Amino acid sequence: MPEALDVACPCCGALLKVDPDSGSVVWADKKKAPPKDLDELVNRVRSQKSVLDEKFARSVQQTRNAREVLEKKFEEARKRAAADPTARPPNPFDNE
Secondary structure, eight states, X not given: OOXXXXXXXXXXXXXXXXXXXXXXXXXXXXXXXXXXXXXXXXXXXXXXXXHHHHHXXXXXXXHHHHHHHHHHHHHHHHXXXXXXXXXXXXXXXXXX
16 A cells, blocks of 8 residues: 655645545645734733623623513413412423
8 A cells, every 4th residue: 555645735834744545635734824923912812801791781681581481481470370270381292
């Protein structure tokens, strides 16, 4: 069995090990990205922080809204149960 061929990818510069029999890539050594400027990284972290703060605020608002909806549903169910105390609660398996 012949050994795998080493091929350099023209797009990304990765070193690919190709099986000569099947033509499939057996292994890929990806080229490491060059180190970035520290100021650029700090700016990226700051911009991500603001995006994450916005997402967190939306999540908190959705949680508050969900709590209010659940409380309303519970109160409605309590009123229905109080109106007819002898009725059985709905069984999810009765719909079959």
